[in-house]
Amino acid sequence: MxxxxxxxxxxxxxxxxxxxxxxxxxxxxxxxxxxxxxxxxxxxxxxxxxxxxxxxxxxxxxxxxxxxxxxxxxxxxxxxxxxxxxxxxxxxxxxxxxxxxxxxxxxxxxxxxxxxxxxxxxxxxxxxxxxxxxxxxxxxxxKPQAAPSPHLDYQTKAHMRLPFDGQWYVFWGGHDIEQNYHAASPGQRFAYDLVKHVDGSSHRGDGKALEDYYCWNEKILAPADGTVLEAVDGLPDQAIGTRNTEAIAGNHVMLDLGNGEYALFAHLRQGSVAVEAGQEVAPGDEIGRCGNSGNTSEPHLHFHLQDAPVFGEGDGLPAFFEHYTADGEAVERGEPVKGQTIAPMDDGASK
Missing domain, CATH: 3.10.450.590 (Nuclear Transport Factor 2; Chain: A,)
Structure with missing residues (x-):
């Protein structure tokens, strides 16, 4: 069927x-x-x-x-x-x-x-x-079913910080289909959709303008040492209620983190991509700004790891982050899940 x-x-x-x-x-x-x-x-x-x-x-x-x-x-x-x-x-x-x-x-x-x-x-x-x-x-x-994966027990080799500063909300994240609709896709098996929440909402007012969204134009940061494999910019940010189904990831960056781990950052703001192919990045380097380009319903960061250097190929990998807070509790190393508010440990509670 x-x-x-x-x-x-x-x-x-x-x-x-x-x-x-x-x-x-x-x-x-x-x-x-x-x-x-x-x-x-x-x-x-x-x-x-x-x-x-x-x-x-x-x-x-x-x-x-x-x-x-x-x-x-x-x-x-x-x-x-x-x-x-x-x-x-x-x-x-x-x-x-x-x-x-x-x-x-x-x-x-x-x-x-x-x-x-x-x-x-x-x-x-x-x-x-x-x-x-x-x-x-x-x-x-x-009913969607989680895709089979050879990496369910995989441990991320790269030492990754969260790819942003301040508090963000995990809209989709986790291994189960109930926590993470991405789990139905082999390539995005462990992907995250991340927004910023204030009083339980991702936007102020009626949310009709991109600028209404709290994560709009927020800095997106490299989570670990890596090499830029692909950097796409120039695609328009979609107005709320519209999508670009021809360019699913929109403006995006693919990083090679080494050891067969590749990180995708999708839906970046048009004109904000701050890196280029071949560039070396360090943890905390700005790679772009949160936007709404591609096949997306509102501004957010889509992030996932995969075992192939090209988006749409290979299988997704679990993404373990280090030194962050989840709902105010310190996590030395872990995988955020749907419904948590997360932040880097050094500034999580204050932003």
Whole structure:
């Protein structure tokens, strides 16, 4: 079964819903959490929308979509076509295995995991709701699985500091698919998406301008001694709500850290890349500024290690950092995970 058929066949059903990421980020959408009382409306709305969709009442679902979703989808007939496509590929829902809700950056998520008649793998139905209760995102897809990796127990050879100063938030990070949607991709198996949070949000105001984002234009630093293999600049920073799917990494830098370890820094700000191919860098050297170029939904730093010198080739490697704080606790060496606030140990608590 192809995930593309169900979740990428109609681009409108994959609208970005305020989550950092690239490479099919929109099929994963916002993270979920344990239900709290304030999540009850999202649970109720998600159940209602799921039932309407399953019954084929796509006109009722269409009426509850945001204007942006309706504009992107084009017509209620397109939604009906998608429902028919789901039925042809998956059959009918047989049993609900799990429901979860959560809120992140103003988007309320409902995720329903079910068994369907034509496919043995669990299926995720995901609804994203804006503050007005309108559908801002929707997808139906096989539940992502973490890609097999020959490096699950790998220990990073390079001695790496965090690639920034001050406090940053781990939006995606970890070995499990629940912690890290990148885990579905062999090459990005242990990748990170990193933002800056203030009072639980990555941006001030309505977040429509790139400058609203707290990590925008922040310095991105070399984590270890290395040699620049590739430095790409000149690609435009995408306005919020737009993506460049032709240049996934956007402006980026690839560093050779030695011992078969290569580090990618993606989505850098246009015109900010401060290094060039062949240049030697030391820990803490500025390599660029945080931006929003490439296939990304909002300003953030995408960072990962891999075992090949070319992006898109080889397998991802775990990235162990040294001398940092995670949620205020000192870590001499470790792998940050989703939900942690991290900072270099020498300035972490003060910035």
């Amino acid at each position: 192809s995930t593309q058929i169900l979740s990428a066949g109609l681009a409108a059903l994959l609208l970005a819903v305020s989550m950092p990421g690239h490479s099919q980020a929109s099929t994963t959408a916002v993270p979920t959490a344990d239900a709290t009382p304030q999540d009850a409306p999202a649970m109720q709305a998600g159940r209602e929308l799921s039932q309407l969709f399953l019954q084929g009442d796509t006109d009722a679902v269409w009426a509850r979509m945001s204007p942006q979703m309706q504009q992107a989808l084009g017509s209620a007939a397109a939604l009906a076509q998608f429902r028919a496509q789901v039925g042809q590929q998956l059959g009918e829902e047989q049993a609900v295995l799990d429901e979860s809700v959560g809120t992140d950056q103003g988007v309320h998520a409902y995720v329903r995991t079910s068994r369907w008649s034509k496919l043995p793998a669990p299926i995720l139905m995901h609804w994203a709701l804006d503050d007005a209760g309108k559908v801002a995102g929707f997808s139906v897809q096989p």
